[in-house]
Amino acid sequence: MMLAQPKSRMETPQSIVAADQIPFAQMREAFARAAGPGYVHRRYRVAGYAVDLHIVGEQLAGEVSRVFAHLETADTGRPALTIEVWDEAAAGITGPRDWTGQPENLQVMLKASADGRFVCEHRPQGIALLDRLAHRIVACTSSADRRRLDERARPFHRLLSMWLTDRGIHFVHAGLVSVEGRGILLGGHGGAGKSTSSVACLRAGHRYLGDDHIALERLTDGSFRGYGFYASCLLELNHMHCFAELLPHALRPHYVDEDKAVFYFNELFPGAIHHSTRIDVIALPKVVDCFEARAERASKAETLMALAPNSVMQLTVPTAAGFHTLADLVDSVPSYRLYIGRNIDRIPDALCRMASELVA
Numbered sequence: 001m002m003l004a005q006p007k008s009r010m011e012t013p014q015s016i017v018a019a020d021q022i023p024f025a026q027m028r029e030a031f032a033r034a035a036g037p038g039y040v041h042r043r044y045r046v047a048g049y050a051v052d053l054h055i056v057g058e059q060l061a062g063e064v065s066r067v068f069a070h071l072e073t074a075d076t077g078r079p080a081l082t083i084e085v086w087d088e089a090a091a092g093i094t095g096p097r098d099w100t101g102q103p104e105n106l107q108v109m110l111k112a113s114a115d116g117r118f119v120c121e122h123r124p125q126g127i128a129l130l131d132r133l134a135h136r137i138v139a140c141t142s143s144a145d146r147r148r149l150d151e152r153a154r155p156f157h158r159l160l161s162m163w164l165t166d167r168g169i170h171f172v173h174a175g176l177v178s179v180e181g182r183g184i185l186l187g188g189h190g191g192a193g194k195s196t197s198s199v200a201c202l203r204a205g206h207r208y209l210g211d212d213h214i215a216l217e218r219l220t221d222g223s224f225r226g227y228g229f230y231a232s233c234l235l236e237l238n239h240m241h242c243f244a245e246l247l248p249h250a251l252r253p254h255y256v257d258e259d260k261a262v263f264y265f266n267e268l269f270p271g272a273i274h275h276s277t278r279i280d281v282i283a284l285p286k287v288v289d290c291f292e293a294r295a296e297r298a299s300k301a302e303t304l305m306a307l308a309p310n311s312v313m314q315l316t317v318p319t320a321a322g323f324h325t326l327a328d329l330v331d332s333v334p335s336y337r338l339y340i341g342r343n344i345d346r347i348p349d350a351l352c353r354m355a356s357e358l359v360a
Contacts, residue, residue, distance in 0.1 A: 034091035057087025095140035183277035193285030231266035
């Protein structure tokens with residue numbers, strides 16, 4: 001059943017509050033009470049870090065595990081980050097999220113403690129808290145059936161971005177694929193064609209790391225590594241004629257104001273979802289009225305203007321370090337405009353030619 005959602009999808013910048021106004025200890029206590037039958041533990045390697053995920057609730061565990069399945073590892077040892085999350089309806093335990101002061105028209109409200117230790121993401125249907133000092137996220141949702149699309153496709157992405165930023169790894173609003181061994185970052189504003197280009201490459205047999213949220217790290221040798229996190233994709237339902245064969249696998253939205261669907265690519269394209277690659281080139285997709293896809297060189301200024309507003313300013317906390325890392329990447333690798341024509345099956349060919357130019 002589709003759920004009515006009269007509130008807009010606005011977000012607000014972080015509000016700064018006293019540390020004792022963020023109920024981290026109460027959330028940990030509530031999770032301890034919720035843990036029981038249906039408790040699931042998984043170990044993942046996220047951007048090179050061991051992350052333990054503890055989930056209560058069978059449906060929630062199934063959905064979250066599908067998103068991170070390609071990152072699962074048998075590594076042992078102390079985790080760098082621990083995530084604890086439970087389904088309130090399944091566990092019968094409610095989290096302490098009765099906050100005052102959240103405007104009615106806000107779908108997500110972010111708060112941080114004055115000392116910078118705690119960050120909170122508060123939604124009408126749940127709450128998630130990050131303790132940056134203890135390296136722990138604890139979260140709850142009212143029901144797995146009430147999660148919005150971004151939670152289902154990219155769980156914990158705001159708090160993960162904050163935790164990774166502390167480690168010099170910055171989220172970027174872009175796609176990332178590997179074509180003929182070359183990592184290609186696909187940047188631009190929403191609707192530019194990042195998802196279309198990423199999925200077209202995946203269907204053609206190339207490696208897929210993400211279509212919307214990836215992360216960027218500058219290495220000591222001056223090169224840049226991109227990380228993928230989610231074996232999922234959000235595609236607009238009214239554009240699914242491009243990928244009609246995927247439509248039977250769509251997980252439909254729960255709310256009437258959501259016009260996309262979630263796809264779990266790790267199951268549809270086994271072995272094609274990868275977690276990291278060196279970034280060798282940047283492509284800026286643009287939909288044009290032509291048949292063949294083609295590419296031509298783009299200036300560094302044009303590339304930075306296409307990437308920065310949709311990346312740095314959409315982070316949980318925009319940072320100068322994130323902007324400078326992105327600017328250094330633009331300065332270090334070649335950039336191209338990628339003109340997407342009516343035949344999207346030719347997009348991978350254009351990117352293959354681009355990769356070949358890098359070798360020549």
